[in-house]
Amino acid sequence: AQSVAQPEDQVNVAEGNPLTVKCTYSVSGNPYLFWYVQYPNRGLQFLLKYITGDNLVKGSYGFEAEFNKSQTSFHLKKPSALVSDSALYFCAVSASGAGSYQLTFGKGTKLSVIP
């Protein structure tokens, strides 16, 4: 069975500093990896995904993520945090084969950017 771990419930970072939100995964076969952001009382908004190719993936709003196969990680990063980045971030994985429609989410990491 596939799974996603987001080891930090909350990450605090000062505005202008770089941010990292951690994600590790477990899946059979080649993973498809996603990051979503959720603002209060809103749906999930797609940020970026990794399917294959370059390990560094660039996404919306200046976010990027680095796929590391040996460490089974897909950490989300941004060089300079904005107060408006404060939200709940979900990492997700889907696997090949049966169950490929299922997107398995981590439990989420609350990011707080302090002015």
Place this chain on the structure above:
Amino acid sequence: DAMVIQNPRYQVTQFGKPVTLSCSQTLNHNVMYWYQQKSSQAPKLLFHYYDKDFNNEADTPDNFQSRRPNTSFCFLDIRSPGLGDAAMYLCATSSRGRETQYFGPGTRLLVL
């Protein structure tokens, strides 16, 4: 803009009174999903449709049903809502399996 729309955004129902949540999409995607999300937890997949083929997750309660009358619309029916069914219900679509899922804004359900 192509999008996923959910109505209503907020729904209040009484314990045991059937309720229907609506989702529509202008993306012309083949797959539509329903998720349940409680208290900032991870979304939990209830079921999905690939075109007209319905796929129920093994642990989805029988109390939850779904209908997809056409490509654009999908409904979530909760036959007898309990207090534990109070949650945010998210609809999502994708062109096919493993592709990016695009989410609607959600419907927050309150059961009194």
